Amino acid sequence: MKRSASAQWQGTGKDGKGALTTQSGTLKGTPYGFNSRFGDGQGTNPEELIAAAHAGCFTMALAFKLQGAGLTPESLATEAKLTMEQEGAGWKIAAIALVLKAKVPGASPEQFQSLAADAKATCPVSRVLNAEISLDATLE
Numbered sequence: 001m002k003r004s005a006s007a008q009w010q011g012t013g014k015d016g017k018g019a020l021t022t023q024s025g026t027l028k029g030t031p032y033g034f035n036s037r038f039g040d041g042q043g044t045n046p047e048e049l050i051a052a053a054h055a056g057c058f059t060m061a062l063a064f065k066l067q068g069a070g071l072t073p074e075s076l077a078t079e080a081k082l083t084m085e086q087e088g089a090g091w092k093i094a095a096i097a098l099v100l101k102a103k104v105p106g107a108s109p110e111q112f113q114s115l116a117a118d119a120k121a122t123c124p125v126s127r128v129l130n131a132e133i134s135l136d137a138t139l140e
Contacts, residue, residue: 007032020044047082047093054125054133055080058098062119066104069115074103095132103140112139 005027009018019029027044035041055078066073078100085094098120104112116137120126126133 020049047084050093050125050129051080051082051096054082054096054123054129055098057123057125058119059100061123062100062102062116065115065119066107069107069111071104071107071111074105075101076104077101093129093131095134096129098133098135098137100135100137101140102137107139109139113137 003023005020005022007018007020010016014034017031017033019031020027021029031043032045033041033043036043037045037047058080059076059078062076063073078098081097081099082093083095083097084091100116102112102116107115116135120133120135
């Protein structure tokens with residue numbers, strides 16, 4: 001399986017502007033730039049997209065882990081909070097905090113925590129990131 005996305009850019013890093021497009025068409029010329037990345041400007045940014053990818057990947061991985069344990073979630077809601085830190089002259093993704101609220105009938109708290117931890121460790125996005133990844137999983 002292969003997936004692709006593309007970026008186009010015009011101008012300097014601070015004053016330029018760019019657009020992101022994904023193979024699926026979900027993003028199609030979606031604007032991004034300095035202000036949307038490092039400020040509150042309109043548009044997206046790479047870190048926001050990584051956070052969305054991580055939340056989606058982890059949540060689906062957990063759904064599969066729960067299914068494998070004979071459990072069907074009523075709801076899984078994950079927020080990925082990404083932290084960037086300056087490192088020398090550049091930046092790095094230092095951490096991602098996954099915050100999960102879940103309703104899983106029939107799951108014990110221990111079983112739920114074990115499956116959530118396994119999903120965090122094994123989802124493909126977690127595995128590609130070189131950042132501290134924490135998980136706060138609440139079974140409601």
